[in-house]
Amino acid sequence: MNKTLFTADLRAHWSLFLFIQLVLLLYGTISVYMFDPESVDALVNMLQVLPENMVKAMGFDNLSTDLTQYIAGYLYGFIMIIFPIIYIAILSNNLVAKHVERGSIVYLLTTPNSRVRIALTQALYLLITLAVLIGVLTGVVLIMCASLFPGMLDVGRFLLLNLVTFLVLAVVSGIAFFGSCAFDETRWSTALGAGLPGLMFILKMISELNEQLAWVRYLTVFTLMDSENVLAGGSFVTTAVIGTAAAALLLFAGGIALFNRRSLAV
Amino acid sequence: MIAIECRDVVKRFKSVTALDHMDLTVEKNGIFGLLGPNGAGKTTLIRILTGLITPTSGTCRVMGTDVGDTDSDHRFGIGYLSQDPKYYPWMTGRELLFFVGRLFGMPLADIRKRADELLAMAGLSQAADRKIGGYSGGMVQRLGIAQALFHQPEILFLDEPVSALDPIGRKEVLEFIASLGEGMSVCMSTHILADVERICSSVAIMDEGKVKLVGRTEELLAGVSGGMSLISFASAADAEKMGAQLDLQGVPHVLEADRIRIAADLFEEHRGVILRSAADGKLRLSTITRERADLEEVFVDLIQGGRTYGKR
Numbered sequence: 001m002n003k004t005l006f007t008a009d010l011r012a013h014w015s016l017f018l019f020i021q022l023v024l025l026l027y028g029t030i031s032v033y034m035f036d037p038e039s040v041d042a043l044v045n046m047l048q049v050l051p052e053n054m055v056k057a058m059g060f061d062n063l064s065t066d067l068t069q070y071i072a073g074y075l076y077g078f079i080m081i082i083f084p085i086i087y088i089a090i091l092s093n094n095l096v097a098k099h100v101e102r103g104s105i106v107y108l109l110t111t112p113n114s115r116v117r118i119a120l121t122q123a124l125y126l127l128i129t130l131a132v133l134i135g136v137l138t139g140v141v142l143i144m145c146a147s148l149f150p151g152m153l154d155v156g157r158f159l160l161l162n163l164v165t166f167l168v169l170a171v172v173s174g175i176a177f178f179g180s181c182a183f184d185e186t187r188w189s190t191a192l193g194a195g196l197p198g199l200m201f202i203l204k205m206i207s208e209l210n211e212q213l214a215w216v217r218y219l220t221v222f223t224l225m226d227s228e229n230v231l232a233g234g235s236f237v238t239t240a241v242i243g244t245a246a247a248a249l250l251l252f253a254g255g256i257a258l259f260n261r262r263s264l265a266v
Numbered sequence: 267m268i269a270i271e272c273r274d275v276v277k278r279f280k281s282v283t284a285l286d287h288m289d290l291t292v293e294k295n296g297i298f299g300l301l302g303p304n305g306a307g308k309t310t311l312i313r314i315l316t317g318l319i320t321p322t323s324g325t326c327r328v329m330g331t332d333v334g335d336t337d338s339d340h341r342f343g344i345g346y347l348s349q350d351p352k353y354y355p356w357m358t359g360r361e362l363l364f365f366v367g368r369l370f371g372m373p374l375a376d377i378r379k380r381a382d383e384l385l386a387m388a389g390l391s392q393a394a395d396r397k398i399g400g401y402s403g404g405m406v407q408r409l410g411i412a413q414a415l416f417h418q419p420e421i422l423f424l425d426e427p428v429s430a431l432d433p434i435g436r437k438e439v440l441e442f443i444a445s446l447g448e449g450m451s452v453c454m455s456t457h458i459l460a461d462v463e464r465i466c467s468s469v470a471i472m473d474e475g476k477v478k479l480v481g482r483t484e485e486l487l488a489g490v491s492g493g494m495s496l497i498s499f500a501s502a503a504d505a506e507k508m509g510a511q512l513d514l515q516g517v518p519h520v521l522e523a524d525r526i527r528i529a530a531d532l533f534e535e536h537r538g539v540i541l542r543s544a545a546d547g548k549l550r551l552s553t554i555t556r557e558r559a560d561l562e563e564v565f566v567d568l569i570q571g572g573r574t575y576g577k578r
Contacts, residue, residue: 002369004365004368004369005369008354008365011354011356012354012356102352103348103349103350103351103352104351104352104353104354106318106346106348106351107346107348107351107353107366107413108369109317109318110316110317110344110345110346110414111366111369111370111417112370112371113369263279263318263319263320264318264319
């Protein structure tokens with residue numbers, strides 16, 4: 001990794017990071033603050049008025065009087081997917097494809113830093129900041145729960161949920177990063193980096209809207225973020241952790257290898 | 267001492283052949299101009315020489331090292347400025363040079379010293395702490411050259427460094443390039459002939475992916491059989507009379523007040539008739555001069571396949 005480039009990335013993209021982090025913290029803190037087993041019952045009753053499929057599609061079908069399940073249902077069905085997707089799509093596009101399209105990659109490549117080292121630095125920046133986004137939210141939620149609802153949060157299961165969330169989003173990052181490494185033009189990079197994760201998110205919603213189309217959940221990586229299954233633990237979690245880690249590794253390695261080999265339009 | 271050596275280089279982009287079995291040898295030191303129309307293959311060649319892309323076949327060596335070697339240490343010897351350099355607009359000029367210095371792994375004290383030197387050389391000392399986003403096109407190009415020179419490369423590649431600039435920016439950047447002097451090798455691509463004539467000690471003319479002509483600029487100009495002869499008279503009336511005589515002889519010419527412009531080779535062919543006509547008509551000849559051919563003639567004739575070049 002090149003520390004100089006990493007620092008420049010930090011300076012170039014801190015505002016995007018801050019915006020997404022603040023949005024996640026806003027939702028996270030509000031959701032914890034709003035928790036009240038009695039009012040959750042009321043909220044669940046209110047949600048029953050809405051079409052069941054719509055509630056499912058928004059990921060609010062798992063709201064529970066159990067704090068861990070409540071947070072998982074409130075945050076991890078929708079908010080912890082859509083905002084990180086936005087972050088990943090914009091950032092991965094900026095980290096490689098935009099540099100190539102603008103031609104600014106040239107002065108990086110004409111330094112004694114190999115393409116692999118440059119691409120690896122950019123990949124690590126994406127993964128590390130994604131981990132920080134999730135880590136900071138996790139920490140804030142843990143602190144809030146400890147102070148507002150001591151002993152009510154199952155910390156182990158909550159951490160496991162965040163680990164799976166990070167790994168699923170790492171796969172999404174891998175897809176977007178691969179697209180950024182594969183194309184000289186940002187429109188194609190964006191098409192893959194934002195389009196495919198967006199499509200997978202829509203597939204997740206469709207699978208929850210219509211039981212006849214439930215099979216499409218096998219076409220989307222977000223199925224592995226099923227909070228109910230993750231909190232239940234067992235082989236689902238093991239499969240999700242191993243599968244997503246391997247897929248993310250392959251996608252990042254493939255993107256870096258492609259960037260190293262191909263002729264760049266600069 | 268060879269700076270650049272290309273042998274039988276081919277570069278294809280799908281169905282387009284950008285470089286077509288191209289050979290080129292460039293001596294070390296001095297400013298070398300790579301001249302050619304748009305699409306001639308200049309940028310592709312520079313991208314290969316700087317290791318940004320690989321040739322489909324053939325070999326290229328820069329400063330004795332095969333550019334196919336992926337050894338990144340080789341890049342210590344190369345500086346490169348692209349046609350339209352883009353930098354982080356939020357960085358200041360000084361910050362950019364510090365950033366580049368750190369990418370090259372230079373010690374901070376050396377970075378600080380070198381940045382001051384180059385900012386002064388590029389005429390950017392006053393603007394060093396302003397954001398690059400507020401720089402003019404000429405300032406960005408000069409900063410780009412400073413950035414490319416930062417690690418003291420043996421050879422500097424400049425791809426169309428002035429083509430996007432206004433006349434003032436162009437003049438500033440050309441003066442900066444010319445100031446690099448004979449101490450280092452500079453390879454500059456352009457399609458602006460006057461720029462090459464002005465600062466390049468040697469030149470190669472490229473077209474359709476091949477080097478059509480290469481040599482020292484002065485030698486190329488001296489080897490042109492073209493050029494114009496300018497016959498000046500004491501009065502416009504005398505010039506008009508001579509024009510009439512030339513019309514009668516069927517010699518193409520251009521009448522410009524008290525002067526007649528005629529292709530040098532035609533003048534040589536009709537010299538006797540012209541001088542005799544002047545004497546018979548009592549026309550008062552002032553001077554007969556030959557205008558030096560410029561690179562534009564060499565270029566246009568070569569690309570359009572007009573004349574054959576030979577020593578006068």
